Amino acid sequence: MPSLEEALADLLTAPGITGATLADAVTGLVYAEAGDTHAGDDAHDITMLAGNRLNRAGFEGDVESVIVSTRQEHQVILRIERQGDPLLLSTTVDRSRTNVAWALQDLTQRADTLLT
Template structure:
């Protein structure tokens, strides 16, 4: 509750509300998730972020990585469009959820502390967030 109040105070000090950022307001609700970033899946252009965005990585790198993975999988014969990518290191999970839309898709990317995160729950949460972010 205290954290929410602080966010509201901070937001009212800004001159204008960023609609994309407002759409991410629920993104940090999953235990262990420390930062969430919303970027363009093709260009990597940053649209919004909440929490520790630096932990999530730069938009261009995220887009390039996801694009490479999609291309390679396609060349290997995989059918269908890429939905999500999870990269796990010793200390963190990095979850990328593709957000389809009328234009080029977006990427909703989260960084989560590994020892505080239930990966299945976090992925479920990110999938739900991806559906909600543009509605």
């Protein structure tokens, strides 16, 4: 079984993915990182803020994904369910190298294999 660092490094083979961080969704504790992880530092805070704002606006349930875009990149944050606390997979996506919809679809498919 590959280490978490190796599994995240494998994500960097996807077009446009330049960094990945895997963290606990409740505490924000980072379990592993690979590549350019500057955007992953705030994944927990961004997800909590989005969830709180959505709940205040009347939406129910947990946040599944969050996408934050700048001129150069997207930060794509996915919630990964598991026994115990869920995880957050935060990735940095280069806007000039891929489409965010394709990146989200690819990451969603690959996320399930991170913990196997």
